[in-house]
Amino acid sequence: MPVTSEQAKTARGAGALSSADRLKLYRFLRLARECDNAILRLYRQGKIVGGAYTGYGNEATAVGSAYALEPQDYLLPMHRDLGAHLVRGQSLRHIFLQQLARGESLTGGRDGTGHYADPGLKIYGNVSHLAAMIPVAVGMALASRMKKENAVVLNYIGDGGCNVGEFHEGLNMAAVMRLPLILIIENNQFAYSTPNSRQFFCQKLSDRALGYGIPGVTIDGTDVAKVYETTRAAVDRARSGEGPTLIESITMRMHGHSAADDASYVPKEMLEQWKKKDPLEKLERMLLSERILTEAKRDEFAVSIAAEIEEAVTYALEAPYPAPDDALEGVYAP
Ligand SMILES: Cc1ncc(C[n+]2csc(CCOP(=O)(O)OP(=O)(O)O)c2C)c(N)n1
Numbered sequence: 466m467p468v469t470s471e472q473a474k475t476a477r478g479a480g481a482l483s484s485a486d487r488l489k490l491y492r493f494l495r496l497a498r499e500c501d502n503a504i505l506r507l508y509r510q511g512k513i514v515g516g517a518y519t520g521y522g523n524e525a526t527a528v529g530s531a532y533a534l535e536p537q538d539y540l541l542p543m544h545r546d547l548g549a550h551l552v553r554g555q556s557l558r559h560i561f562l563q564q565l566a567r568g569e570s571l572t573g574g575r576d577g578t579g580h581y582a583d584p585g586l587k588i589y590g591n592v593s594h595l596a597a598m599i600p601v602a603v604g605m606a607l608a609s610r611m612k613k614e615n616a617v618v619l620n621y622i623g624d625g626g627c628n629v630g631e632f633h634e635g636l637n638m639a640a641v642m643r644l645p646l647i648l649i650i651e652n653n654q655f656a657y658s659t660p661n662s663r664q665f666f667c668q669k670l671s672d673r674a675l676g677y678g679i680p681g682v683t684i685d686g687t688d689v690a691k692v693y694e695t696t697r698a699a700v701d702r703a704r705s706g707e708g709p710t711l712i713e714s715i716t717m718r719m720h721g722h723s724a725a726d727d728a729s730y731v732p733k734e735m736l737e738q739w740k741k742k743d744p745l746e747k748l749e750r751m752l753l754s755e756r757i758l759t760e761a762k763r764d765e766f767a768v769s770i771a772a773e774i775e776e777a778v779t780y781a782l783e784a785p786y787p788a789p790d791d792a793l794e795g796v797y798a799p
């Protein structure tokens with residue numbers, strides 16, 4: 466399947482974001498948010514078999530960074546990055562078939578959430594083990610360079626996941642070999658119930674880049690344009706052979722770790738403070754004030770997004786589960 470995403474058609478070669486780009490980014494943020502709402506509804510209706518994870522608060526990081534990729538590039542998202550799948554061109558049917566573990570999904574109903582690969586779109590979703598995808602991303606960057614694809618690899622990790630050994634091994638190898646890797650740390654203040662203060666002692670996670678001799682930058686992860694511009698610069702750098710960049714994108718996980726977690730350990734005031742920086746609302750306010758977005762257009766987006774999601778959810782709910790007889794097929798290596 467060819468890459469057919471909106472992003473692929475428009476973002477290539479882009480310097481500063483045009484008004485049309487910013488409207489697209491807004492629509493992707495909103496689409497990601499509404500997909501999350503639909504996932505939560507399905508979970509509460511008992512229709513999702515496993516856990517449900519949302520990207521509330523992380524949308525600008527996922528959307529803005531994926532928008533900086535070109536069709537030949539590789540995307541290795543983590544569990545908060547539904548927005549990146551959407552920018553890359555993943556269909557809503559596949560998103561919901563996967564969430565609902567249907568036989569027709571990209572994992573044939575054997576796994577849920579973002580744990581899938583779609584080689585046609587060059588999306589290689591995460592496995593559950595945090596940081597395990599970093600060395601995989603590094604290997605893909607090396608393979609891609611050997612094949613002269615002129616591609617870059619974009620991978621993400623959490624503030625919790627970046628304390629796992631593979632983070633260091635992977636980044637060091639990527640630095641030494643000048644591989645075309647962009648690693649984004651989605652610093653959303655918590656790893657499950659563990660706050661940042663109990664996870665790392667450095668001031669900025671991007672400071673770790675210094676230890677590998679590569680650039681590291683910390684940005685406001687609620688500002689989608691900032692995320693895009695920073696990632697775009699790192700993508701250009703990687704593509705021109707200058708090697709990897711580490712980006713720390715600061716935001717807040719506005720929901721519990723999963724829908725099963727009420728996040729009662731998160732101070733209320735903290736959530737209230739971050740609510741003011743909601744990535745979607747922030748961009749909406751800005752675009753309305755600049756008259757790039759009108760209220761009528763905003764409402765039009767809301768209606769079309771709701772209809773698209775409804776269509777995909779209905780389709781996925783009606784699709785069958787995998788047949789019990791072949792449920793184990795492809796689960797174990799021969
Ligand atoms: C190596 C490893 N340890 C523990 C877990 C269990 N686990 C899954 S997600 C998660 C929290 C991750 O936090 P973070 O990396 O900050 O990402 P966030 O969920 O906050 O976006 C944990 C502990 C895991 N999947 N892999």
Ligand SMILES: [Mg+2]
Pocket residue numbers: 623624625651652653654655656657718
């Ligand atoms: Mg986190």
